Amino acid sequence: MNNSVLLSLFWIFLLINPSFSQDNSYADALKSYEWRAIGPANMGGRVTDIDGIPGDVSTFYVSGADGGIFKTTNGGVGFKPIFEGQRAYSIGALTIAPSDPNVLWVGTGEGDPRNSVGYGWGVYRSVDAGKSWVHLGLKETERIKRIVVDPNNPDVACVCALGKEWGANSERGVFKTTDGGKNWKKILYIDADTGCADIAMELSNPRIMYAGMWTFRRRPWRFDDGGKETVIYRTMDGGETWKKIMNGLPDKPMARPGIHVAKSQPNIIYLMTEFQGGGTVFRSEDRGDNWVMVNDDPNVNFRPFYYSDVRVDPNNPDILFSISGRLSRSVDGGKTWERIATTVHGDHQALWIDPTNSKRILNGSDGGYQISHDGGDSWEIINNVELSQFYQVFIDNKDPYNVYGGLQDNGTWVGPSNSLHSAGILKRHWKGLAYGDGYYAVPIPGSEHEVYANLQGGVIFHVDSRYGNVRNIHPYPKIIGSAGDAIENHKYRFNWDAPIVISPHDPNTVYTAGNVVFKSTDRGHSWEEISGDLTTNDKSKQRTSGGEIYQDNTAAEFHCTILYIDESPVEKGVIWVGTDDGNVQLTRDGGKTWTKLNDRIKGLPDFAWVSKIHASEHDAGTAFVTVDQHRMDDFRPHAFMTTDYGRTWTKISNGLPQDDYVKVVRQDPINPDVLYAGMEHGIFASWDKGKSWAKINNNLPNVSVRDLRIQPRDRDLIIGTHGRGAWILDDIRPLQEMANTKGKSTHLFPVRRSTLWHLFWRIENLGDRHYRAKNPEYGANINFYLAKGEKTTAVVDIVDASGGVIRTLKDSTAKAGVNRIVWDLGHEAATKMENDTGGGFFSGPLHPYVAPGTYTARLKVNGEVLETPIEVRADPRMKLGQEVYAAKTQVLLELRELLSQTHTVINNSNTYNTQLEELKKKLVHNNTQELDKSFFDDIDKALSKIAKVQDDVLKRPPPSMTYRQRPRLREEIRSLMRAINGATAKPTQPQMSRLTQLKAEVREAFNAMNQIIASDIKEINERTKNVPQISVGSK
DSSP states (O other): OOHHHHHHHHHOOOOOOHHHHHHHHHHHHHHOOOEEEOOTTOOOOOOEOOOOOTEEEEEEEEEEESOEEEEESTTTOOOEOOOHHHHHHHHEEEEEEEEEEOOOEEEEOOSSOOOTTOOOOOOEESSSSSOOOOOOOOOOOOOEEEEETTTOOOOOOEEEEOSSSSSSSOOOOOEEEESTTOOOOOOOOOBBTTTHHHHEEOTSTTTTTEEEEEEEEEEEEEEEOOOOOOOOEESSTTTTTOOOOOSSOOOOOOOOOOEOTTTSSSTTTTOOOBBBSOEEEEEESSSSOOOEEEOOOOGGGGGTTTTOEEEEETTTTOOOOSSSSEEEEETTSSSEEEEOOOOSSSOOEEEEETTTTTTTTEEEETTEEEESSTTTOOOOOOOSSSBBBBBEEEOOSSSSSSSEEEEETTTTEEEEOOOTTTEEGGGGGGGEEEEOOOOEEEEEETTTEEEEETTTTEEEEEEEEETTTTEEEEEEEEOSOOSOOOOOOOOSSTTTTEEEEETTOOOOOOOEESSSEEEESSSSSSOEEEEOOSOOOOOGGOOOOOSOOOOSSSSHHHHHHHEEEEEOOSSTEEEEEEEEOEEEESSSSSTEEEEEEGGSTTOOTTTEEEEEEESSOOOOOOOEEEEGGGGOOEEEEEEEEETTSSOOOEEEEEEEESTOOOEEEOOOOOOOOOEEEEEEEEEEEETTTTOOEEEEESSSOOOOOOEEEEETTTTTTEEBBSSSSSSEOOOOOHHHHHGGGGSSEEEOOOOOOEEEOOOOOOOOOOOSSSSSOOOOSSSSSEEEEESSSSSSSEEEEEOOOSSEEEEEEEEEOOOSSSEEEOOBBBBOOOOOOOOTOSSSOOOOOOOOOSSSSSEEEEEETTTEEEEEEEEEOOOOTTTTOHHHHHHHHHHHHHHHHHHHHHHHHHHHHHHHHHHHHHHHHHHHHHHHHSSSSHHHHHHHHHHHHHHHHHIIIOOTTTTTTTSSSOOHHHHHHHHHHHHHHTTOOOHHHHHHHHHHHHHHHHHHHHHHHHHHHHIIIHHHHHHHSSOOOOOOOOO
C-alpha cells in the first residue's frame, strides 16, 4: 500500500473518529493529573479470597470483590496493591502453588453471583509473587470460584469456572492446564447453564478431585439456585473421567454445593449445601462413595447461592468452619455448630487456616479482613486499605465539602474531602449515618447534618448526624426492606436501590419512589403520591425468587420499580424518572401529568435498566439517560441525550468501549460540552457532548465507577467506585477548559481560590498499621499547558500587590500537556545556612505565610511570560480581621530577616574558619621563617573567638542535640517564627517583646563578629599583607 493511500485512510479515520484528534489529545495532555483516594477503610468491603503461606506469619494476600489484590509482607502492618493495571479487578479466586509460593494463580470474576457483582477476564498467573502477571485466557468464563494447583507441580492447575451469571455460555465447568496455562482442556462440562461452584483436590494424591456442578441463572427480577444438573462429581485420574457421587444424599433438588477435603484424613469429605425439604451439612468417610447428613440447620448455610462454603482444619478432620452469613465452627465433625466471630462483620466469604498452626486463621467478609490467633475464639480487624463498594455518591457545599454515599452491606457514610488534619484523612474522619446495605445519602442544603439515607428495598431514613438519630420515614411501613416475601402483592414496590432526590429549588422538598413517586415537604413526616404507577407492572416479574429449593427475597430482585429520579435545576417541576423495566418518564408540571418517552429513544433496549438520569444544570430540556443492560447479558454501553424535553434523542455512547457497560453519565456544571461517564471499568470524559470519549483513569485503578459528582465551587471531580472507595480529581479547571489551549504554545489557567487553612496537627502516634488518605495539596494550584517539548524548566514568580516578587517556584520537569506547580502560600524562606545537616523535630526551611489578598502568578517558560491572579482568603472558620493577618505576616518577615542575617553571619564565620585553617597549612608548608610561633597563636586565637561566637551565640554546636544543648540565636528565632507562623492568631505582646530582644541579640552577634574581623583578622592580614589570606564576606 503506497503512502498516499495510507494518508487518505488516516484522514478518513480522523473524520469518523473525532476522538482521535480531540478527546484523546486532551486526555493525553491531562496524564500528569492524579486521582486522590479518600477512603473509607473503616468498614472494609467484600473480600472474596484470603490466602497465606504455610508457616509464614508475615505474608498473605487479600482479594477484593472488585478491588484487586493486596499483599502484605509484614503481617498486615502495611499492604501493597499487586494487581494494578489489569483489565478486571473482580477477583474470584487466588491460589498459591503449594510447591512454590512465588507462583500465584488468579481467577477473575467474583464467584458468588449476587445482583451487584462485577465480572472477570479469565485467568492470570504470576511466577514472582505478584510483581508481574501474565493473562492466560478463559476470559469468557466471566467468573471463577476456585483454582486448585497440583502440590508437586506449579504448572498443573484446574479452574472451577462458574460461567456467565446473566446468560448461557459454554465456557464454564472445569478446565485443566499442564503447561502453566499455555493450553487449556475442558475436562468437565454439563451444559450452557451449569457451571462449577467448587472444586477440591486431595493434596496427598492430586489425581483425586471433587467438583460441585451447579445450575444457576439470574435475571433482573429473580434467580434460581440449583436443582436440574446440580451434582457432585469425582475423578480418580486427574480429570480424564468423572463419576457422580450422590449415594446417601437426598434424591431431591440440591442447591449450590461447597466441598472440602480433610487434609489430615483425605478419605473424609464435607459437603455444604441445602436440599429441598432439608439437609445442610454432609460427611463422607470413603471419598464420597457414601454420604451421611450430619446437620440440617439451614442457618449454618444462610443463603446457599451466596455461600455454601466449608473449610476443614488441616490437622483435625472433625474441626470445620461454615463460611456464611455468620461464621460457624464445629468441633465434632459437623454435628453441632457454634457461632463465632460475633464482634466482626458478618457475610463471610473466605477463610484460610495455616496448616503449620491451626490456631492461626485468616478471614475475609463483607467487612474486610480479620485474623485469629486462637482458632477463631477471638478476632482482630485490620482494614487498612480501601475495599469499600459505593453504590451512590453525593456531596455538599460545605467548606471544605464532604462526600456522602452508600456502601455494599455497610450502610451509609460521610467523610471529608479535606480533613484539615496534617495527618491526612483517617478512618475516624468517616462517620456512619445509617445501617443496612447503603445506597443514597443525600444531605439537605444549608442543614447538612440532616441527611436522607436508605437501605435495600426503599427503607428511607432521616438522619441527624449530630446525635446519630436515625428516624425511619418510609411512606408505607408495611413489610419493608428485605421482607422475605414476593413483591407481587405489595401495595408499593421499591427497588433494592430506591432513589432519593432533594429538589434543587426547595431544600424542604424531597422525593423518593417505589413504583410511584412520593413527595414530602416536612422532612418525611408525611408523603403524597405525585404519580401513578410509572412502571410496566408486569406481574410475571414480581414473583418469589430463589428457585425450587428455597425462597430468597431480599429486595435484590424486586422488579417493576423506579430506579432513578432527577429534577431539573433550571426549571422547577421538570422531573425525570427511569425504571428497571424499561420506562423513561417525564413530568413538566411537578407530577400532575407524566409522559412516557420510550418510543422516542431510538436504540433503547427492551427491558432497559435505566440506572441514572442526569438533568442538565445548563438547560431545562436537556437530560442524559444511562442504561446498564448487563443484567440482560448485554455488556454494551447505552447512553442517550435529549435537548428538547425528550421529544428527540441522540445516542452518545458509541465512542465508549463497546465491550463494557456504562453506569453513569453526568454533564459538567461549568462547561456544558464536557461529559463524564463512569463505566464498569474506569472513567471517561467527552469534550463534545458524547460524540467522542477518552479514558481519564491515569492512576485510578481500573475498577467499577458507580457514580460521580462535580463540586462546582472547588471544581473537583468525585467518584464512588465499587471496590476501591471514593476518589477525587482535584481542581479540574484545566479539564473543563482544555478548548482554551487550542492553537497556543503555552496557556496559563486561572487559579482556583486558595485558603489559609489552619490544620489540626495533634493526634496520637498512629504507628505504621493504619489507614491514612491524602488531603488536597495545601495552597494554590498553578496549572499551565505546554503544547510540545521535552522536559523544560518552568519558573513561577509569586508577586504581591506592590509588584514585588515574594516567592519563586521552579519545575525542571515540565513537559507537553498540563503541568501543575503548587504554591504553599508562603513567602521565600530565609537565606539558607550552608552545611545545614537538618534533623530534629522542626528542621527545614520556614516560609512565612502571606496575608489574605490578591497575588499574581507570573509564569516564565520557553521564552513566554504569562500572568494570572491568585485570590488567597482567610480560613473561613477563623474570625480574624485583615489587620491581624497583616500584622502576623509583618512580624514573620522581620523574623525572617533576622534569621537571614544570622545565617549570613554563620556562613561568613564558616568561611573565615576555613580560610584560617588553610592559612596555617600554607604557612607550615612554606616554612616561612619571618613568622614566629606567636603568629600561629594569633590564628588559633581568632579561630577560638569565631568558634565562641558561633557556638555560644549563633547556633547550637555539633551534634546540635535538642534537650542536651540550650538553644542559641538561630534556634530562638526559628522557635518564635514557628510559633507565630503555626498559629492563626495575632502575635502576643510577649512574642513582640521577644522580637525586640532578638533584634538586639542579632546586632550584638553581628558586632561581635565584626569586632573579630576588625581586630584579629585585620591583624593577621596585615602580617601577611604581601599575600592577603582572609577575605571578608558580606555583612
